[in-house]
Amino acid sequence: MPRESQFDEPNSALLKESFRTSLPLPSLLDPAFEDALRHVLSSPGSLVRPRMVLRLGAAYDLDTDSAHNIAIALEYFHTASLIFDDLPCMDNALERRGVPCVHIEFGESTAILSALALINRAYALIWRAVAACPQGAQRPVMAYIEQRLGVDGLLNGQSLDLHYSSLPHTRETTERIALGKTVSLIRLTLVVPAMLGGAPAREIQLLERVAVCWGLAYQAIDDLKDVLQSATETGKTAARDELLDRPNIASAIGVCGTVERLERILHIGDLTLHRLLIRRPALSFLSKLRCDLEAELRQVTDVACEMAEEAFTKERS
Numbered sequence: 607m608p609r610e611s612q613f614d615e616p617n618s619a620l621l622k623e624s625f626r627t628s629l630p631l632p633s634l635l636d637p638a639f640e641d642a643l644r645h646v647l648s649s650p651g652s653l654v655r656p657r658m659v660l661r662l663g664a665a666y667d668l669d670t671d672s673a674h675n676i677a678i679a680l681e682y683f684h685t686a687s688l689i690f691d692d693l694p695c696m697d698n699a700l701e702r703r704g705v706p707c708v709h710i711e712f713g714e715s716t717a718i719l720s721a722l723a724l725i726n727r728a729y730a731l732i733w734r735a736v737a738a739c740p741q742g743a744q745r746p747v748m749a750y751i752e753q754r755l756g757v758d759g760l761l762n763g764q765s766l767d768l769h770y771s772s773l774p775h776t777r778e779t780t781e782r783i784a785l786g787k788t789v790s791l792i793r794l795t796l797v798v799p800a801m802l803g804g805a806p807a808r809e810i811q812l813l814e815r816v817a818v819c820w821g822l823a824y825q826a827i828d829d830l831k832d833v834l835q836s837a838t839e840t841g842k843t844a845a846r847d848e849l850l851d852r853p854n855i856a857s858a859i860g861v862c863g864t865v866e867r868l869e870r871i872l873h874i875g876d877l878t879l880h881r882l883l884i885r886r887p888a889l890s891f892l893s894k895l896r897c898d899l900e901a902e903l904r905q906v907t908d909v910a911c912e913m914a915e916e917a918f919t920k921e922r923s
Contacts, residue, residue, distance in 0.1 A: 666803025789821030819875030
């Protein structure tokens with residue numbers, strides 16, 4: 607059983623404070639650079655990934671410090687990827703998490719440096735966690751992290767995203783890109799704490815499958831939001847995928863086709879999660895996250911239904 611009961615319900619306020627303070631800012635830091643980093647660190651987002659890491663750490667009896675370091679590190683990687691994603695040379699976004707993008711407020715060069723600062727700190731935090739685990743697990747964990755973040759994972763997904771205009775605009779292409787960009791980070795969130803905690807190979811395999819299903823589902827929901835919702839509703843610049851000819855499964859196969867695909871993916875994920883919970887009941891909190899995903903899907907599809915009804919009414923009038 608987990609040693610640390612505080613993992614049962616991670617404190618959001620404490621996580622926000624950790625996100626803000628886990629990247630020390632030296633006194634002689636360039637003022638413009640410091641302002642940009644404070645801007646980033648003051649807007650942590652939902653922190654769903656760190657909460658998942660802490661609870662997975664509890665399920666696998668991972669020590670408190672290691673779980674915490676992994677949790678903040680992965681959120682720093684995620685935030686850095688968003689800063690890069692928003693740059694004019696990529697998505698050219700204006701808003702993220704309800705505030706102006708870093709490059710809008712502080713310029714492109716400072717935004718890039720801010721993202722690199724987060725990545726550098728994330729690797730330092732991860733190494734602390736890995737160094738505290740049994741020596742035999744260190745190499746596999748670091749290899750897994752490199753695979754997910756490197757040219758086999760996140761970076762290749764981003765490159766495919768940027769060159770999507772020259773690729774077939776199909777479900778297969780959009781999901782291949784999502785596997786690199788979105789799924790890689792969710793794999794790290796679910797799998798790394800389990801690996802550090804000595805999870806059996808079969809449970810690692812099941813966690814991998816859940817991560818793939820949920821990652822594809824999250825991306826599909828995000829794509830639907832880009833098509834159906836405004837920037838006010840999403841907290842970021844909307845309708846960028848169509849404008850920039852970027853991968854969006856809702857554009858590739860339609861809103862109805864995307865909803866059907868989502869339901870299929872989630873069904874496969876549910877079967878996998880059921881097998882996982884039989885082996886590791888301490889992971890039952892994942893069922894709540896699955897329900898949250900369903901609720902978000904229903905919210906987006908309700909918007910689609912409303913838009914369809916409005917269009918139908920206009921046609922008849």
